[in-house]
Each structure stands twice: as structure tokens, then as C-alpha cells.
Amino acid sequence: MNINEINKTGRKIIEVMGLTTPPVAIMLTSNIYRIPESIDKIDNNMSHCQMVNKIREESVQFYAFEENQQCKNGAAVMGMRELNPEFANGNELYNEGHYKDRYLAKETIQQIPKLEPNSVKAIIYGPLNKADFIPDIVLFIGNPENIMQISRGMEQEANSFNCWRNASNY
Incomplete structure (x- = not known):
């Protein structure tokens, strides 16, 4: 899937499911040169969870380094530190x-x-419908019916929409 197809899929998911906030696209990278030039570094420090909510609420894109992650345990789980x-x-x-x-x-x-640990140098965040990158992870946040629909759709379309990419490919 290319970026335009990912954005189109994001818009379709929002429309069909009636989501009030977009799914969140996340890219993990060990190479800072893979960060798209169109995306700025986050301007303040916060936890990964807060960054996800910022994307959902403000529909912006940004990247963050380990020092931008206020929750050091969350940063460790994401591969940014021990x-x-x-x-x-x-x-x-x-x-x-x-x-x-x-x-x-x-x-x-x-x-x-x-x-x-220390395998990820930057995390790039953006709304799935507007992301300027191909995500490694897509977070869907919704009510139980939304999540059930996504689960059923994934079962039916497992071969055509790769939701679970191997994180070691970043």
C-alpha cells in the first residue's frame, strides 16, 4: 500500500465506522533519516499515550525522540531505551x-x-487519513462495537490489509 491508499483507507474507516477521531498511524524508525521532511519534531514533552491523544484530538503529525517521552517505561516498551x-x-x-x-x-x-532496547531512535505519529508516512502500527480507539467491526474486518481481509507488520522491519 502506498501513502495515498493508506490515507484513503483511513478516510473510509472514519466514514464507514462513524469514528469521531481518526485512527493513529505510528512509524518506528532506527534511522532518523527516514523521518519525512514534511513532519516536525514535537514541540513539548509528553507521554506516548498523550501523544496518541494529541493526534486524535488535533489531527497533527510529529515525531518524537526518547528525550521527548515523559513516560520512560513507555519509551522502553517502544524500544527507545532500557x-x-x-x-x-x-x-x-x-x-x-x-x-x-x-x-x-x-x-x-x-x-x-x-x-x-535502544532499537528505535524516533517514533512518528499522525492521523491515518493524513499521514505522510507508511505506518508500522495503526491504533484504533473506539467503542466496543467499533473494535468488534475492526476485528471482523481483519479476519475477512487478512490477506489484503496487513495490519500487523513485523516491527523488526523498521
């Missing part, structure tokens, strides 16, 4: 009161998919 040992062993979540058992906290963290 995971904090206190987070990796579950102690951070346990000590903050999120879990009553250290073992369960550690098991939860171990189940989170993570990219290789």
Missing part, C-alpha cells in the same frame, strides 16, 4: 499500590510485548 529494573521486576507497580502481590506485578510486566 526498561527501568524496578519496573521490570514489578516493584514499581507493587510499591505504587497497583498490585497486592509482587509476583503478579512482575508477571504482568513480563507479559507486555516490548521492542529491543
